[in-house]
Amino acid sequence: MTEDAFIEVDRVEKVFDVRRRTGFLRRERRQVRAVDGLSFTVARGEMVGYIGPNGAGKSTTIKMLTGILTPSGGRLRVAGIDPSRERTRLAHRIGVVFGQRTTLWWDLPLIDSYRLMHRMYRIPDGRYRENLDRLVELLDLSALLEVPVRQLSLGQRMRGDIAAALLHDPEVLYLDEPTIGLDVVSKARVREFLRELNVERGTTVLLTTHDLQDIEQLCSRVMVIDHGRLVYDGALAGLHEVGESERTLVVDLERESPPIDAGDAARVVRVEGPRQWLAFPASGSAAALVARIAAEYPLVDLSVREPDIEAVIARMLYGAGDGGGVDAGDGGGGGASGERETVVPGAGNS
Numbered sequence: 474m475t476e477d478a479f480i481e482v483d484r485v486e487k488v489f490d491v492r493r494r495t496g497f498l499r500r501e502r503r504q505v506r507a508v509d510g511l512s513f514t515v516a517r518g519e520m521v522g523y524i525g526p527n528g529a530g531k532s533t534t535i536k537m538l539t540g541i542l543t544p545s546g547g548r549l550r551v552a553g554i555d556p557s558r559e560r561t562r563l564a565h566r567i568g569v570v571f572g573q574r575t576t577l578w579w580d581l582p583l584i585d586s587y588r589l590m591h592r593m594y595r596i597p598d599g600r601y602r603e604n605l606d607r608l609v610e611l612l613d614l615s616a617l618l619e620v621p622v623r624q625l626s627l628g629q630r631m632r633g634d635i636a637a638a639l640l641h642d643p644e645v646l647y648l649d650e651p652t653i654g655l656d657v658v659s660k661a662r663v664r665e666f667l668r669e670l671n672v673e674r675g676t677t678v679l680l681t682t683h684d685l686q687d688i689e690q691l692c693s694r695v696m697v698i699d700h701g702r703l704v705y706d707g708a709l710a711g712l713h714e715v716g717e718s719e720r721t722l723v724v725d726l727e728r729e730s731p732p733i734d735a736g737d738a739a740r741v742v743r744v745e746g747p748r749q750w751l752a753f754p755a756s757g758s759a760a761a762l763v764a765r766i767a768a769e770y771p772l773v774d775l776s777v778r779e780p781d782i783e784a785v786i787a788r789m790l791y792g793a794g795d796g797g798g799v800d801a802g803d804g805g806g807g808g809a810s811g812e813r814e815t816v817v818p819g820a821g822n823s
């Protein structure tokens with residue numbers, strides 16, 4: 474463990490006992506190893522993406538980091554606190570936002586939820602006022618404060634939830650799918666706010682998402698978990714390289730033409746009338762490719778499609794030829810084979 478580690482996860486395990494009905498009177502007991510010897514550290518002020526296929530163990534990790542679940546083995550510390558032993562003490566130092574659930578009171582106006590949190594967290598009056606004013610301004614909530622939460626749109630509620638998680642000035646914020654279901658404008662707004670929070674307040678952020686752009690725009694570091702184990706820890710660009718993932722450039726030419734020749738930079742994967750789709754390495758530059766094509770072909774319009782995060786992970790974990798196995802689930806999925814080492818770019822992994 475490094476000394477400045479703010480979150481310390483050391484060989485942590487979580488095993489669930491699951492009972493399943495297999496017949497009229499028969500039940501089968503089995504164990505699900507949701508987290509399996511997981512180790513990582515996060516330094517104060519880092520903003521880290523935490524990604525992986527469905528059922529990989531992300532939520533279980535977050536629940537252990539908040540103290541909701543107790544690990545079956547290993548050692549966990551957040552700000553020096555053992556989460557499951559001192560959950561209440563830790564609650565004053567962490568904030569949690571679950572994109573698919575709300576911590577706000579459904580039937581009450583937004584401001585009433587904040588007033589209740591003021592009491593629950595025993596936030597000093599001056600600090601509460603100051604934080605509320607700042608969050609209301611930054612998240613543009615002033616017109617929403619008197620609106621019952623059930624009447625808010627998804628994006629409005631998400632901003633409301635983020636403010637709720639930050640009223641007590643937590644040092645670390647866990648975000649589980651904070652942009653899920655949001656439109657482009659709301660996504661941009663939430664991301665912009667999180668970036669500012671991280672830079673200005675030095676808040677440590679652990680972000681779980683299926684949206685690659687969340688990671689791209691916010692996180693300098695990404696950790697990938699699969700079958701409860703860390704399989705990658707490094708920059709996003711490195712993940713693209715390891716996974717050999719590809720982006721797609723979609724171009725509309727003035728007229729129908731033979732497949733564009735972009736040399737080694739890209740290859741045409743589809744042609745439909747004047748529209749062509751070109752796959753190119755995600756770690757490469759779209760600008761250079763566009764310039765090259767624009768110099769030789771009459772372009773009318775273009776767009777770049779990012780690789781789906783599930784596809785990137787699938788390619789990394791299971792190889793380019795195996796499209797399956799993304800939805801690993803519990804105990805299923807392709808590529809669940811034995812030992813797998815964490816890939817740390819530049820660390821001379823053999």
Ligand SMILES: Nc1ncnc2c1ncn2[C@@H]1O[C@H](COP(=O)(O)OP(=O)(O)OP(=O)(O)O)[C@@H](O)[C@H]1O
Pocket residue numbers: 489490491505506507525526527528529530531532533534802803804
């Ligand atoms: N309370 C529980 N009881 C039994 N099994 C559980 C429980 N919670 C999670 N699991 C199992 O543990 C494994 C990890 O689940 P977890 O929810 O942590 O995955 P995840 O990475 O968050 O997935 P997703 O992206 O789908 O949210 C899965 O196989 C899941 O079925």
